[in-house]
Amino acid sequence: MTLVDLHSHILPGVDDGSPDLATSLELAQEAVADGVTHMLLTPHHMDSNYVNHKKDVVERTQAFQQALEQEQIPLKVFPGQEVHLTEHLIEAIDHDDVLYADAGNRYLMLELPHTHVPEYFMRNILPELQTRGITPVIVHPERNQGIQRNHQLLYDMVRAGCLTQLTASSYLDAFGEHVTQLTQEIIDANLGTTFSSDAHAYKGRRSRMSAAYQKLADNDRDKAVTYTGNAKAILNGEDVPVPEIQAIRTKKKSLWDKLFKSRK
Ligand SMILES: [Fe+2]
Numbered sequence: 001m002t003l004v005d006l007h008s009h010i011l012p013g014v015d016d017g018s019p020d021l022a023t024s025l026e027l028a029q030e031a032v033a034d035g036v037t038h039m040l041l042t043p044h045h046m047d048s049n050y051v052n053h054k055k056d057v058v059e060r061t062q063a064f065q066q067a068l069e070q071e072q073i074p075l076k077v078f079p080g081q082e083v084h085l086t087e088h089l090i091e092a093i094d095h096d097d098v099l100y101a102d103a104g105n106r107y108l109m110l111e112l113p114h115t116h117v118p119e120y121f122m123r124n125i126l127p128e129l130q131t132r133g134i135t136p137v138i139v140h141p142e143r144n145q146g147i148q149r150n151h152q153l154l155y156d157m158v159r160a161g162c163l164t165q166l167t168a169s170s171y172l173d174a175f176g177e178h179v180t181q182l183t184q185e186i187i188d189a190n191l192g193t194t195f196s197s198d199a200h201a202y203k204g205r206r207s208r209m210s211a212a213y214q215k216l217a218d219n220d221r222d223k224a225v226t227y228t229g230n231a232k233a234i235l236n237g238e239d240v241p242v243p244e245i246q247a248i249r250t251k252k253k254s255l256w257d258k259l260f261k262s263r264k
Contacts, residue, residue, distance in 0.1 A: 001035045003209050004231035006101055007082065007109060007139055007165055007196035011041040011060055015050045018201045021067060027199060028068055028075050031207040036197075038235060040080040040101055042109055046092060047084035054097050057081060078235065082139060084111045085121060090128045101137060102237030109165065110136040116146035117153050126160060137163045137234060140198060141191075142170050142183045149260055151182075151248035154191055158245055163193040163234070168212035169205060171195065178259060185250055187216065187223065190243040194231040 009017025010031070012024040031039060041061050044050040061079035068075055081099045083089065092098050101107040108129065112121070129136055138157060141147050141164050147154045158164065164186070169175070171183045186192045195216070197207040217224035226241070233240045250256070 001210060001213065001228070002037045003035045003213065003228060004235050005031060005036045005039045005197050005199070005207065005209060006080075006137070006194065006231055006234060007042050007167070008039050008199045008207075009043060009082075009201075010039070010199055011043050011057070011064060014043040014052050014057075014060065016200065017043065021064075023201050024064065025067065025071055025073065027201065027206070028073050028077075031197070031199065031209075032073060032075050034207040035210045035213075036075065036207060038076045038078070038232075040078045040109070040235065042080040042082040044111075045081035045083050045098070046086055046088070047111065052081060054079075054081070054099050057099055080109060082109055082111050085113065085118065085125065087120060087125075089125055093129075093132065093134070100134070101234050104237035106133065106135060106237045107163070107234045108134050108136050109139055111139050112141075112144050112146070114143070114145060117144065117157075122156065122160065126157075126162070130161060135161060135163060137165050137193065139165045139196075140167045140170065142166055142179055142186055143175060145260075148178075148182065148256060151185070151250060154186065155189070155245065155247050158191045163230075163240060164191060165194055165196050166192045167198045168195045168208045169198070171212045171215060172208055174205065174208075178256065181251065182248075184219075185248045187220075189246040189248045191245055191248065192227070193240060194227045194234065196231070 010027040012021045018024040043052040058079045
């Protein structure tokens with residue numbers, strides 16, 4: 001299986017991902033062993049902790065590609081960012097300080113705040129993005145607390161034209177049974193577009209792409225093929241086929257209610 005990973009923190013020394021080149025090479029080797037051939041490097045950008053300007057990421061990605069070639073690790077890497085949603089997103093786009101998943105600036109890997117989905121996203125930002133021909137790919141929606149509380153929010157975003165990137169390890173067991181379950185429900189409702197690793201250097205957050213794809217193929221072989229194709233299409237800036245979507249049917253409503261009551 002050859003896989004495209006659209007979300008990774010293995011560029012050395014830029015965020016909470018890999019701390020140094022040796023670790024990055026090790027993570028790259030693991031990804032290759034896991035079946036990944038092409039990887040978008042997506043350091044955090046514009047979240048509360050990190051700013052990784054476009055120019056720096058492009059230069060560092062070139063240097064990392066050279067290091068991979070020197071070590072004969074067969075991984076092709078591309079410069080990207082995990083862009084955090086803020087009210088200044090459109091400004092950053094217009095100042096050319098944002099990297100896309102593809103060279104044609106069509107798909108944007110967009111992270112929502114973890115605790116909620118800001119109301120201004122659907123009202124202001126999404127239409128502004130779409131006016132510029134940009135489609136947001138919402139990263140790890142299954143881990144967003146606003147979506148966890150209200151699954152309808154994700155349906156509304158996909159219906160309005162967003163794509164989504166589910167995290168491979170969410171589909172396995174990295175974030176608890178409730179997140180695994182929600183990931184499955186998102187997949188079943190046709191609200192998922194593809195898997196990526198969101199690989200970091202720490203345990204449990206490594207590349208687990210092949211295991212996630214295997215689990216998906218065991219449930220629905222055609223969908224696993226579609227997900228791998230969608231990742232390639234996003235990286236190439238090509239059309240992604242849009243399936244018929246459904247509302248999420250949760251089997252764990254009482255679990256979510258209990259969880260959020262205890263978080264108050
Ligand atoms: Fe990430």
